[in-house]
Amino acid sequence: MGRTSRKRRSTLATRMTIASAALLLGGGGLVAVNVYASAHENSADGQDAGSGTQQTQQTQQVATIDCPDVGAQLSDVPGGARDKVDGELATLDTQITQAYKRLSTTRDAAARDPRFVQNSIMEPLKKNRGAILERIRLEMERRGGQAPDGMNDMAECTAQPQEGEQQPPDGQGDGSDQGGGDQAGGDQGGDDQQQGNGGQAGNGPLAADFADITKVQPNVQKPQNGDNASTGTFTTRCGVNDNKKFNTDNIIVAPGVTNGAHHLHDYVGNQDNDAFSSNDDLANADTTCQNQGDKSTYYWPVLRLQDGTEDFDADKDGGGKEGNVGKVLQAQKASIKFAGSPQSDVVAMPKFLRIITGDAKAFTNGTANANAHWSCTGFEDRQLTDKYPLCPDGSKVVRSFAFQSCWDGQNIDSANHRTHVAFADQAGNCPQNFKAIPQLKMRLVYDVQTPTIENGQVKNPFAVDGFPEQLHKPITDHDDFINVFDDATMQKVVDCINKGDRCT
Structure with a gap:
């Protein structure tokens, strides 16, 4: 699921504000997001990025959020609890679809508000994951089992930068439609269309x-x-x-x-x-x-x-x-x-x-x-x-x-x-x-x-x-x-x- 190790953090990513997102994982995975310069970021020559010509968007980057894979940690689930636990794990995975739809239709809001993704996506995700983890724990204990130590910590996801090709900012590409921001998959009609993370639907693969x-x-x-x-x-x-x-x-x-x-x-x-x-x-x-x-x-x-x-x-x-x-x-x-x-x-x-x-x-x-x-x-x-x-x-x-x-x-x-x-x-x-x-x-x-x-x-x-x-x-x-x-x-x-x- 092509990297062979965790990606190192990018110093560039720490200077940028998450502005819109393409994908969000519920059960265990990534959020791929587009990030732009903060309105108050200083440029290399000391000018405020929020003024004059520095107001232009930075080249889109791809960031990620890594969520623990809960199912991989549940090696000892009582037989009577397995069906229920499997269903709850599937619910964690389903959060990716729900979050994707949410993020793909709120990109403008995310661009206007640097805290939008954290407040409207990440915090609710953590809360919802926590509720499911609690249901898993209770079901395992009800059947005579014990949840692994630290399972509650699996509710929280962490932001990670994702390395890959840089794509032109919206409106500065080759003239092709890069995909409607309000559509989950974007425009799928062009042979050479790639969004911020490549691929026909904007979520890969990349040339790399x-x-x-x-x-x-x-x-x-x-x-x-x-x-x-x-x-x-x-x-x-x-x-x-x-x-x-x-x-x-x-x-x-x-x-x-x-x-x-x-x-x-x-x-x-x-x-x-x-x-x-x-x-x-x-x-x-x-x-x-x-x-x-x-x-x-x-x-x-x-x-x-x-x-x-x-x-x-x-x-x-x-x-x-x-x-x-x-x-x-x-x-x-x-x-x-x-x-x-x-x-x-x-x-x-x-x-x-x-x-x-x-x-x-x-x-x-x-x-x-x-x-x-x-x-x-x-x-x-x-x-x-x-x-x-x-x-x-x-x-x-x-x-x-x-x-x-x-x-x-x-x-x-x-x-x-x-x-x-x-x-x-x-x-x-x-x-x-x-x-x-x-x-x-x-x-x-x-x-x-x-x-x-x-x-x-x-x-x-x-x-x-x-x-x-x-x-x-x-x-x-x-x-x-x-x-x-x-x-x-x-x-x-x-x-x-x-x-x-x-x-x-």
Whole structure:
């Protein structure tokens, strides 16, 4: 969610007044805002910035507000409280949408009043977050659990500067419409329109989010197989979402919550996957997988081309209303393979095991759980996590995911949806008391025109869907899986891998 560490504070940002905002996170994330010179800022030559020619607006900067990710800290929630807690966490995330609409329609007021954003946005946000955190604490205690120490401190968000390309002030650009200040997404019709934070909707990506893959050094390393390695593979063919099954739900993170993801997902495999699907629904559903013993659900955020196109969700929640704009791209290939362990045999995955790899909020959370990779065909010995690739002619964009391959032996999910599974170490060994399971590896290939970068701006970029405050950073890419193999097919998967066979 592309930076690899927290951004250092800018001295420029401390001299400027927050004047308008594009995005605000509720559950955990950023506010991207435009900032202008204070009416009383002194210029370099000693003149008052509020007088004469110094009254002109400074070049727009992008600032951020970082809110703690509450869900990531809740590793021990009583089972009876999980549904309620998940719903409250989804409410925190929904605050981003509400705040975005508020900020996008009050830019004039923010420009006139240096305290407007703090008084009208930040303080109410803190109060509202505090109320939700208190409800989470009470629900956990009512069910015999205990909230983590310092949870109340997670109500407050902090302002941070955000580095990136500088954009021309309003009215001083290239003559194109930079997007109406009263519209949440701005004008989406121009091919080369970028607002203060880039991208077709004004919230990314930026030119700095792209890298020429031919200039990246090979960086892929694989552990050596030990004497007890399980070297087989099982490939399942489930298509590329020709059925056009999309939704903005997330049954793992936000069960029972419509638009819980705040971005659009592609689905292959199970065809009954939405926020309200039960395990029984999943088990009885149709599947796009050729092997009908695999009714697992595989889903990931869509990739879009921001070329001015408006797709079917341009005016919908999770789509254009939340900054996810442009043409939805269908993968040409979606390869799904299960592999073994470099150090041991694997055991069967439990039915309905849930795994998330990558972090949709990695831009604000940091990179600890960032795990998706970007590359180009012909160059897959070099992988990027915090940049989108610029591929040469004849080469295609590749997204790849290697899921956690170790399981705690007991749970199909955990409160933060992470601690019941783990990655093996560099040698391929699982943590103590964890068991090696078939490792899901996915590879998505897209035929998309390479964006061009001119004068520090990217034209016709592609970007992964995400939470609005994550600014469409490549590091926020992620993938989700729920195991709905029947027992016989899962046993075949295990046997093939442990025997060193190649099976489908």
